[in-house]
Amino acid sequence: MDLAYKRILLKLSGEALAGEEKKGINAEVLGKICDKVKEIVDMGVQVSIVVGGGNFWRGRYGHEMERTTSDYMGMLATSMNGLALQDALESRGVDTRLQTAIEMRAVAEPYIRRKAAKHLERGRVVIFGCGTGNPYFSTDTCAALRAAETESEVILLAKTIDAVYSADPKENPNAVRYDEITYLDILNQDLKVMDSTATSLCKDNKIPLVVFGIDDPENIVRIMKGERIGTLVK
Numbered sequence: 001m002d003l004a005y006k007r008i009l010l011k012l013s014g015e016a017l018a019g020e021e022k023k024g025i026n027a028e029v030l031g032k033i034c035d036k037v038k039e040i041v042d043m044g045v046q047v048s049i050v051v052g053g054g055n056f057w058r059g060r061y062g063h064e065m066e067r068t069t070s071d072y073m074g075m076l077a078t079s080m081n082g083l084a085l086q087d088a089l090e091s092r093g094v095d096t097r098l099q100t101a102i103e104m105r106a107v108a109e110p111y112i113r114r115k116a117a118k119h120l121e122r123g124r125v126v127i128f129g130c131g132t133g134n135p136y137f138s139t140d141t142c143a144a145l146r147a148a149e150t151e152s153e154v155i156l157l158a159k160t161i162d163a164v165y166s167a168d169p170k171e172n173p174n175a176v177r178y179d180e181i182t183y184l185d186i187l188n189q190d191l192k193v194m195d196s197t198a199t200s201l202c203k204d205n206k207i208p209l210v211v212f213g214i215d216d217p218e219n220i221v222r223i224m225k226g227e228r229i230g231t232l233v234k
Contacts, residue, residue: 001043001044001225002226003043003044003045003224003225003226004223004224004225004226005045005153005154005223005224006044006045006046006153007045007046007047007048007120007150007151007152007153008040008045008046008047008048008152008153008154008155008156008224009047009048009049009050009143009146009147009150009152009154009155009156010037010047010048010049010050010155010156010158010220011049011050011051011139011140011143011155011156011157011158012033012049012050012051012052012081012085012158012214013051013052013054013139013158013159013160014051014052014053014054014055014056014058014077014078014081015052015054015055015160016029016033016158016160016214017029017030017033017051017055017081017084017085018055022055023055023056024055024056025055025081025084030084030085030088031088032217033214033217033220034085034088034089034092034094035092035217036217036218036220036221037049037089037094037125037220038089038092038093038094039220039221040220040221040224041094041123041125043221043224045224046120046121046123047120047125047126048116048120048125048126048127048128048146048147048150048152049082049085049125049126049127049128050127050128050139050142050143050146051078051081051082051085051127051128051129051139052078052081052139053074053075053076053077053078053080053081053139054074054077055077055081056077056080056081057070057073057074057076057077058074067135067136068135068136071135071136072102072135074131075101075102075129075130075131075133076102076130078129078130078131078139079098079100079102079104079107079108079129079130081129082098082100082108082127082128082129083098083107083108085098085127086098086127089125094125095122095123095124095125096124096125096126096127097109097116097119097124097125097126097127098127098129099111099112099115099116099126099127099128099129100128100129100130100133101128101129101130101131101132101133101134101142102130102133108129111128111130111133113149113150116128116146116149116150117150117151120150126150128142128146132145137197138194138195138197138198140194140195140197140198141194141195141197141198141201143155143157143194143198144194144197144198144199144201144202144205144207145201147202147205147207148201148205148207152207153208154207154208154209154210155202155207155208155209155210156210156212156220156223157193157194157209157210157211157212158212158213158214158220159211159212159213159214159230160213160214160215161213162212162213162215162230163177163178163179163211163212163213163230163231164177164178164181164186164191164193164211164230164231164233165177165178165191166178166189166191177231178231179228179231179232180231180232180233180234181231181232181233182233182234183199183200183202183203183209183233183234184203186199186233187199187200187203193209193211193233194209202233208232208233208234209232209233209234210223210229210230210231210232210233211230211231211233212229212230212231213230
C-alpha cells in the first residue's frame with residue numbers, strides 16, 4: 001500500500017481521551033483511538049504520540065497557584081495519560097515505549113532523541129510525556145519540537161473540531177472552513193490552532209500539520225491512505 005506518510009507524530013489532547021465526561025480517561029474512547037493507531041502501525045507507519053493532560057489538570061484553577069507549579073502538575077498529568085496509552089496499545093500487541101522529559105525511571109524511559117529514533121525504526125510506538133520538561137511551554141510546542149527532532153514528516157493534530165475555521169464554528173455559524181492554510185496566515189489571523197510558539201516552530205522547520213476531528217478515529221487511517229481530511233497547514 002502506498003502511504004501518504006511513513007513517519008508521523010500524533011498530537012492528542014487529554015480531553016480527547018476523556019470522551020463526553022471531559023475528565024479522567026474513558027476506556028472505550030481510549031480503545032478506539034488505540035485500535036486505529038495499531039492499524040496504521042500494521043500498515044508500516046512509524047508513530048510517535050504527544051499527549052496533553054487537560055483531562056486531569058488544566059490551568060491554575062482561579063489563578064491562585066504559582067505558574068511553574070501548575071505547569072509541572074500538568075506535565076505529571078501527561079505522564080498518566082501516556083501510561084494509559086502505553087497499556088492500551090500493548091494490550092493490542094503494539095510494542096510501545098513511554099519517554100518522559102522529566103525523569104521517572106520507575107515508570108518510563110527518560111527522553112533521549114537517538115533512542116526515540118531507534119524505537120521508531122524498529123516499529124515501536126513512542127509516547128512523549130511531560131511536555132518539553134519546562135514550564136511556560138505547552139504540549140503543542142512539545143509536539144512541534146519532538147516532530148522536528150525525530151524528523152517526522154507530518155504532525156496529525158487531533159481536535160474536537162473537524163478542521164481549521166476562521167472562528168469557532170460552535171459560536172459563529174458563518175465561520176469559514178479552510179481546506180488548506182499557511183502557518184503565516186494562522187499567525188496573522190491569530191487563529192487558535194496551536195499556540196504561537198508551536199506554530200512558529202512548525203513554520204521555521206517546514207513541518208506540515210493536518211488538523212482533523214478525533215471524534216471519528218478512523219480519520220487517522222484515512223489520512224495515511226492519502227484522503228484529504230480536515231485542514232492541511234503548510
